[in-house]
Amino acid sequence: MPGKLKPFSEVMELTSTISRAGDFYPDECEAYYDLLSALPDKARVLEIGLRFGRSSSIVGQVAATKQFRYLAIDPFIHPPEARQAWIKMMDGIYPQYELLYQYSHQSLRQIIERRPFDLALIDGGHRYDDTMLDCHAVFPHSSTVCIHDYGSPIHPTVKKAVDDYMDATGRLTFTGIDVANTLAIYCRTAW
Numbered sequence: 001m002p003g004k005l006k007p008f009s010e011v012m013e014l015t016s017t018i019s020r021a022g023d024f025y026p027d028e029c030e031a032y033y034d035l036l037s038a039l040p041d042k043a044r045v046l047e048i049g050l051r052f053g054r055s056s057s058i059v060g061q062v063a064a065t066k067q068f069r070y071l072a073i074d075p076f077i078h079p080p081e082a083r084q085a086w087i088k089m090m091d092g093i094y095p096q097y098e099l100l101y102q103y104s105h106q107s108l109r110q111i112i113e114r115r116p117f118d119l120a121l122i123d124g125g126h127r128y129d130d131t132m133l134d135c136h137a138v139f140p141h142s143s144t145v146c147i148h149d150y151g152s153p154i155h156p157t158v159k160k161a162v163d164d165y166m167d168a169t170g171r172l173t174f175t176g177i178d179v180a181n182t183l184a185i186y187c188r189t190a191w
């Protein structure tokens with residue numbers, strides 16, 4: 001039975017125990033929580049790149065109230081134990097997820113079938129080609145897109161790919177509204 005939306009501080013009681021802060025810094029968690037909390041009930045949410053589920057734990061805790069239709073994608077290659085940890089964690093907070101245990105480029109059919117997404121997170125492969133592919137897979141079908149590690153000195157290819165994608169295709173219909181630490185947030189201005 002859906003209850004009252006948990007405040008951010010309560011959400012972080014679980015989220016801060018998952019993985020390490022660098023996988024999703026607290027200020028990024030808060031920006032992500034704010035976006036998720038503003039979505040309507042039954043909104044469609046997509047996440048590419050899950051690992052142990054720091055970002056997913058925020059989706060799951062908000063979804064427990066808002067009953068999101070949530071598609072999650074990760075091949076869980078490294079570390080392999082992340083898969084069971086993610087499943088156990090999500091089963092405890094929001095078992096109604098759909099998990100694709102594969103790379104995002106193998107998930108294009110399901111992404112098309114489940115579109116449009118109210119909110120999507122790109123945090124999977126961080127190489128230039130991976131990020132560019134995810135931009136092409138996600139932006140055309142989403143109202144709001146978050147990209148993690150945008151501007152991170154460890155992953156300069158993420159910002160390069162997103163900026164190139166935006167320059168080539170996106171700026172007519174998306175505006176970058178915010179960057180919380182390394183979480184870039186793009187909002188659609190027109191379909």
Ligand SMILES: C[S@@+](CC[C@H](N)C(=O)[O-])C[C@H]1O[C@@H](n2cnc3c(N)ncnc32)[C@H](O)[C@@H]1O
Pocket residue numbers: 019023024048049050051052053054055056073074075076077078082102103104105123124125126130
């Ligand atoms: C940085 S971690 C994600 C962190 C997660 N969002 C969190 O908050 O804890 C990146 C994840 O992306 C996955 N990954 C790598 N390449 C991918 C791809 N092409 N498609 C989907 N997931 C991918 C990895 O297996 C890894 O679990």
